[in-house]
Amino acid sequence: xxxxxxxxxxxxxxxxxxxxxxxxxxxxxxxxxxxxxxxxxxxxxxxxxxxxxxxxxxxxxxxxxxxxxxxxxxxxxxxxxxxxxxxxxxxxxxxxxxxxxxxxxxxxxxxxxxxxxxxxxxxxxxxxxxxxxxxxxxxxxxxxxxxxxxxxxxxxxxxxxxxxxxxxxxxxxxxxxxxxxxxxxxxxxxxxxxxxxxxxxxxxxxxxxxxxxxxxxxxxxxxxxxxxxxxxxxxxxxxxxxxxxxxxxxxxxxxxxxxxxxxxxxxxxxxx
Amino acid sequence: xxxxxxxxxxxxxxxxxxxxxxxxxxxxxxxxxxxxxxxxxxxxxxxxxxxxxxxxxxxxxxxxxxxxxxxxxxxxxxxxxxxxxxxxxxxxxxxxxxxxxxxxxxxxxxxxxxxxxxxxxxxxxxxxxxxxxxxxxxxxxxxxxxxxxxxxxxxxxxxxxxxxxxxxxxxxxxxxxxxxxxxxxxxxxxxxxxxxxxxxxxxxxxxxxxxxxxxxxxxxxxxxxxxxxxxxxxxxxxxxxxxxxxxxxxxxxxxxxxxxxxxxxxx
Numbered sequence: 436x437x438x439x440x441x442x443x444x445x446x447x448x449x450x451x452x453x454x455x456x457x458x459x460x461x462x463x464x465x466x467x468x469x470x471x472x473x474x475x476x477x478x479x480x481x482x483x484x485x486x487x488x489x490x491x492x493x494x495x496x497x498x499x500x501x502x503x504x505x506x507x508x509x510x511x512x513x514x515x516x517x518x519x520x521x522x523x524x525x526x527x528x529x530x531x532x533x534x535x536x537x538x539x540x541x542x543x544x545x546x547x548x549x550x551x552x553x554x555x556x557x558x559x560x561x562x563x564x565x566x567x568x569x570x571x572x573x574x575x576x577x578x579x580x581x582x583x584x585x586x587x588x589x590x591x592x593x594x595x596x597x598x599x600x601x602x603x604x605x606x607x608x609x610x611x612x613x614x615x616x617x618x619x620x621x622x623x624x625x626x627x628x629x630x631x632x633x634x635x636x637x638x639x640x641x642x643x644x645x646x647x648x649x650x651x652x653x654x655x656x657x658x659x660x661x662x663x664x665x666x667x668x669x670x671x672x673x674x675x676x677x678x679x680x681x682x683x684x685x686x687x688x689x690x691x692x693x694x695x696x697x698x699x700x701x702x703x704x705x706x707x
Numbered sequence: 708x709x710x711x712x713x714x715x716x717x718x719x720x721x722x723x724x725x726x727x728x729x730x731x732x733x734x735x736x737x738x739x740x741x742x743x744x745x746x747x748x749x750x751x752x753x754x755x756x757x758x759x760x761x762x763x764x765x766x767x768x769x770x771x772x773x774x775x776x777x778x779x780x781x782x783x784x785x786x787x788x789x790x791x792x793x794x795x796x797x798x799x800x801x802x803x804x805x806x807x808x809x810x811x812x813x814x815x816x817x818x819x820x821x822x823x824x825x826x827x828x829x830x831x832x833x834x835x836x837x838x839x840x841x842x843x844x845x846x847x848x849x850x851x852x853x854x855x856x857x858x859x860x861x862x863x864x865x866x867x868x869x870x871x872x873x874x875x876x877x878x879x880x881x882x883x884x885x886x887x888x889x890x891x892x893x894x895x896x897x898x899x900x901x902x903x904x905x906x907x908x909x910x911x912x913x914x915x916x917x918x919x920x921x922x923x924x925x926x927x928x929x930x931x932x933x934x935x936x937x938x939x940x941x942x943x944x945x946x947x948x949x950x951x952x953x954x955x956x957x958x959x960x961x962x963x964x965x966x967x968x969x970x971x972x973x974x
Contacts (some may be wrong), residue, residue, distance in 0.1 A: 457813050484836050546733040551741065555900075558946075559912040559954035561919070562927070566932030566942050569756040640820030643826040648916060651828075659828070666832030678829045685824030 485671035493672035516657040527585025539597025577649035584641035592634030596627025758940035767944040782924030790849025802861025823855040840921035852913030856905035864898025904960035
């Protein structure tokens, strides 16, 4: 084992395998970015502003559950936010697929709803948070914001998918006496799945922003509230750990969606 | 339901009303029904939590006449325009740079995607501590919300430049600046504009978020102010105005996107 690589390694010494090269470049860039961040903040900003070193120092304490006095509990906040996000994503996905399919297949539904869906999609939903506060309990308001945030992009994407369905698919199905539900759920839905996943990716971003903003405006237990609280009590290092958790959450849901695309829809390739 | 589907599609040839007119009639009808429902619900709920359509319109008119709404809209639009402009310029040039320089792209791509997935809202307190809570900080927030789709789309676009085009340009001894001006940038712009359209929506979120969390100005402060007073009619009026504004801005974004993509239509 030890003798073989030595002889083989010689010609390879000049060219590292591209995969390792890539990893090396990425790690090096990461280190450079962190050093830049550290140096710039230390040089230019007041002492309480978080830098990589202070964040790294706070990380084990926060992960062990030790937050500064008065600050909301860390893991409780994570749990609350994550649960709300997944609940909202589930509601938004199911509702978005159903409404999107209906709008894509029935011209009447399309004309009735198109304007409303587009208007809600365009507007920043967080403008609705103070209003929702007047209607329902804070945790319900957050769930409503999060679900709406997930619903709109998925609905519009499924709508596009159901409309771009090749007409001859439906014609062939009709020749074989397919009923409307066969066309909707047997043809239009599978054909729109790539669109569902594209909408899902957009939804993840909106859900995370919606949940955190709602938590801040409504003073509701969760990462959004924790971030604002700790930044106002000058515990920025703790705040940044929460930001890291949110970033990790966003990235991992997106990666999961990518993996799902490759696994479940092997026929789908990015056309761009 | 099964009876509706075929019925809705079959009588198409018999229709005498032109297709587009009929469609817009249904859409207008749905808006009228929506306003009616709004009025009806508003009349049967508490005035502090929801207001009928007519009252909301009254509040909208009142705020417009007093100059409150135009002032707020101007302040928010200024923030939006400056932030988005910075996002477009930076996003476009960084995207081109990353597309052409491979080391930079390989190195930075994971971090850019990570920032794209992070809810920018969470970073507002950090920006507050670095840049304060005045206009400058808010512009940075808006630009940070808007830049990522522009950057990523530009990068993807510039990377996918047709190799044939580049080879032809080179074989005619095109210089590097000319190559950029006549091939790479025109090819990339439609992609960038797709990003700009997404960036418009995100920047608007950034405007409202920064007005909520940093110095309260503009449309965001209107919502907060009347929300705290439990004045639902004025809050609804402000939300309605933001919705109309957002729809208009998105329509402009889509028009720009289509304009730049016109030569791509056949592909």
